[in-house]
Amino acid sequence: MSNNDFYIGWMPKAPGSFARHTKKVIIALLILAVTVGVLLATAQKKFSTGQFEFGRLTNITGVYFKEPVPAIKVMSGKDLLGRASYITIPLIGYGKFGAGGIILDLEKEKHLDLVKKEITLKGTLLYNDGKLLMQIDAADDPLVSVNKAAGENILPLQKELGEQTILGEIVDPKCFFGVMKPGEGKPHKDCAIRCISGGIPPVLKVINNEGEANYYLLMGAQGEKMNQAVKEFVAAPVAVKAKVVKYDDWVILYVTDKKSISPVSARQLIKPGSQTIGCIAPCLK
Amino acid sequence: MGVSYLAVGWNRQKKIYDWFIFAFCVLYLSTFIAITAISNPDYTFETALIRSTATLAILLLHVILSIGPLTRINKKFLPLLYNRRHLGVTMFTIALIHGSFSILQFHALGNVNPFVSLFTANTQYNSVSKFPFQALGFFALVIFFLMAITSHDFWLHTLSPKIWKTLHLFVYLAYFLVIMHVMLGVVQYETNPVLFVMVLAGAAALITLHLVAGTREVRKDNQLFKLKSEGFVYVCESRDVPDNCAKIFCIDKERIALFRFEDKLYAIHNVCKHQGGPLGEGQIIDGCITCPWHGYQYLPQNGQSPLPFKEKVNTYHVKVAGSQVWLNPQPLPEGTERPGAAIIIPDNQIIENVK
Ligand code: HEM
Ligand code: HEM
Ligand code: FES
Numbered sequence: 012m013s014n015n016d017f018y019i020g021w022m023p024k025a026p027g028s029f030a031r032h033t034k035k036v037i038i039a040l041l042i043l044a045v046t047v048g049v050l051l052a053t054a055q056k057k058f059s060t061g062q063f064e065f066g067r068l069t070n071i072t073g074v075y076f077k078e079p080v081p082a083i084k085v086m087s088g089k090d091l092l093g094r095a096s097y098i099t100i101p102l103i104g105y106g107k108f109g110a111g112g113i114i115l116d117l118e119k120e121k122h123l124d125l126v127k128k129e130i131t132l133k134g135t136l137l138y139n140d141g142k143l144l145m146q147i148d149a150a151d152d153p154l155v156s157v158n159k160a161a162g163e164n165i166l167p168l169q170k171e172l173g174e175q176t177i178l179g180e181i182v183d184p185k186c187f188f189g190v191m192k193p194g195e196g197k198p199h200k201d202c203a204i205r206c207i208s209g210g211i212p213p214v215l216k217v218i219n220n221e222g223e224a225n226y227y228l229l230m231g232a233q234g235e236k237m238n239q240a241v242k243e244f245v246a247a248p249v250a251v252k253a254k255v256v257k258y259d260d261w262v263i264l265y266v267t268d269k270k271s272i273s274p275v276s277a278r279q280l281i282k283p284g285s286q287t288i289g290c291i292a293p294c295l296k
Numbered sequence: 297m298g299v300s301y302l303a304v305g306w307n308r309q310k311k312i313y314d315w316f317i318f319a320f321c322v323l324y325l326s327t328f329i330a331i332t333a334i335s336n337p338d339y340t341f342e343t344a345l346i347r348s349t350a351t352l353a354i355l356l357l358h359v360i361l362s363i364g365p366l367t368r369i370n371k372k373f374l375p376l377l378y379n380r381r382h383l384g385v386t387m388f389t390i391a392l393i394h395g396s397f398s399i400l401q402f403h404a405l406g407n408v409n410p411f412v413s414l415f416t417a418n419t420q421y422n423s424v425s426k427f428p429f430q431a432l433g434f435f436a437l438v439i440f441f442l443m444a445i446t447s448h449d450f451w452l453h454t455l456s457p458k459i460w461k462t463l464h465l466f467v468y469l470a471y472f473l474v475i476m477h478v479m480l481g482v483v484q485y486e487t488n489p490v491l492f493v494m495v496l497a498g499a500a501a502l503i504t505l506h507l508v509a510g511t512r513e514v515r516k517d518n519q520l521f522k523l524k525s526e527g528f529v530y531v532c533e534s535r536d537v538p539d540n541c542a543k544i545f546c547i548d549k550e551r552i553a554l555f556r557f558e559d560k561l562y563a564i565h566n567v568c569k570h571q572g573g574p575l576g577e578g579q580i581i582d583g584c585i586t587c588p589w590h591g592y593q594y595l596p597q598n599g600q601s602p603l604p605f606k607e608k609v610n611t612y613h614v615k616v617a618g619s620q621v622w623l624n625p626q627p628l629p630e631g632t633e634r635p636g637a638a639i640i641i642p643d644n645q646i647i648e649n650v651k
Contacts, residue, residue: 017588052330108406
């Protein structure tokens with residue numbers, strides 16, 4: 012080894028052979044950076060089309076219901092057959108909380124019972140796949156006005172669809188329908204558990220044989236909250252045995268108890284032609 | 297170590313190194329985010345940020361972990377080893393951005409403290425596929441943090457190089473935690489196997505590099521020295537040692553560097569007091585044995601760093617008999633002065649040199 016072929020980092024210049032080699036390594040590493048970046052970025056699963064209108068507040072007028080989940084039912088005119096059409100917009104709170112607390116605070120503050128009253132709420136919309144939800148945040152003064160008590164015609168249409176076993180994944184609707192991508196699956200598991208623990212109603216996401224998705228609200232047999240009970244099943248494939256009730260434009264699964272939910276393998280969930288996968292109610296698009 | 301070490305602060309090479317690290321990171325992040333945005337108009341920036349920093353950190357980790365064995369296989373990689381700490385600190389910073397944003401996104405604004413949530417949201421520690429993978433990332437980040445804050449030479453001296461080096465070996469534990477963090481995390485969700493395959497390929501490449509470098513080292517270490525007399529071992533012919541350079545021998549587990557300086561032979565311990573660099577791969581510059589890694593210097597005649605520095609390494613007795621060089625592997629106390637063994641230059645060599 013000759014003197015000028017010896018490398019010491021504190022010398023201002025590396026010897027020629029070292030400099031040439033290092034230059035090659037640097038170019039190789041920069042090419043590596045671009046290649047890895049392109050490969051990993053393109054390999055990501057498609058992001059969902061969900062939208063969260065962050066920073067944009069919308070006023071919505073409809074009838075408030077506390078059960079089965081806090082929601083407002085908005086009449087949107089008549090459909091093609093002349094029937095009244097409507098959309099039920101479940102309400103959720105700020106951050107990883109349900110809307111129950113905020114509504115309760117508003118009722119206390121105004122000395123009012125809001126149930127079945129027509130109200131105007133100001134909040135942030137989030138939506139995907141035919142489902143619309145609204146975030147209400149105490150900081151936004153969400154209760155714009157309380158109009159009047161709604162008539163009996165507003166009561167929900169219920170139709171029992173019998174007991175069924177349904178395969179799907181339990182998600183928290185806030186993240187799933189817009190706030191986060193992915194808002195489902197393993198990477199999002201912790202967050203979904205946090206949201207559901209915070210009172211956001213758990214939803215079972217079901218894909219039928221045609222690849223269409225439908226979303227069912229999970230409730231206890233008597234309509235009680237399942238938030239704590241479903242925690243350990245969130246964000247993984249499960250089979251849910253439940254009494255199925257079509258409830259206006261949502262479907263509710265009344266689950267007898269925790270034992271009616273059981274983990275299944277991911278393969279079962281996507282197996283085509285599986286008997287238990289189904290879109291019981293029309294898949295709204 | 298040499299006076300010149302302190303005189304040089306942020307020299308040209310360091311600047312190039314840091315600019316390169318910066319360019320590498322910017323190039324990677326912008327590629328990842330741009331491709332994500334183009335192929336997914338519905339992407340969210342938070343996710344792009346969390347994922348681009350995550351994958352950049354693991355990419356840098358692979359680069360960092362391959363530099364060690366690469367320099368052992370080919371010295372030309374030395375410029376990358378020097379200031380590898382800057383790469384380490386950069387990697388930690390990038391991983392910190394990833395970890396902080398993940399904690400914010402997935403655990404903040406909930407009904408418990410985000411750090412409690414990190415460990416208690418998902419409690420399925422007894423399951424493989426449902427394992428709380430974020431906790432693994434957290435522990436890896438803690439290890440990188442400890443390495444980053446102890447990275448300055450101050451800590452190296454305070455902790456002693458041995459403890460410091462042991463601390464650095466935890467990087468392999470952290471690496472394993474990161475691999476599991478990915479495998480039990482996002483790999484459980486993605487349907488495209490690219491990330492999975494790349495992580496496996498990266499691990500395979502690292503293991504291969506370490507094995508190749510390791511077996512070379514072991515082969516050198518296991519070289520047998522049979523000819524012994526009075527504690528001295530025959531090691532080589534005097535002409536085998538190039539001027540101002542050394543040959544390294546491992547005798548009875550002692551790593552010894554045999555230097556030739558002004559036609560005399562001197563043996564000192566091969567391990568640099570700074571971070572254990574291989575002194576025998578260094579050279580004699582201005583009369584000082586100079587470590588190839590960061591340039592600490594030692595005098596051949598006593599193994600001491602020139603004043604005002606205080607580093608000292610063990611020295612050894614050397615004997616020259618005819619053309620043969622004999623070494624005594626019994627170390628003398630650090631900094632012991634002993635005369636160099638003059639090389640007996642054969643007449644024909646002298647004649648050749650004159651020609
Ligand atoms: C506090 C510490 C950490 C937390 C909370 C954390 C959290 C997460 C989360 C939630 C994901 C899934 C993101 C998604 O794709 O939606 C993820 C992915 C990942 N993390 Fe971490 N992480 C931490 C530390 C680390 C460290 C130290 C590294 C490595 C240097 C790392 C490397 C990765 C990689 C490579 C991925 C996969 C990238 C991808 O999502 O495509 N993480 N991490
Ligand atoms: C954060 C501050 C860091 C500093 C200042 C630093 C610096 C160094 C230096 C100078 C050495 C001694 C040379 C050697 O033994 O090879 C070393 C050893 C090592 N460093 Fe670091 N490093 C840092 C962080 C990291 C990180 C984050 C990693 C990996 C992610 C890493 C990986 C290693 C490994 C594997 C070794 C020992 C293996 C070997 O000898 O090749 N270091 N570090
Ligand atoms: S100078 Fe750093 S290891 Fe020798």
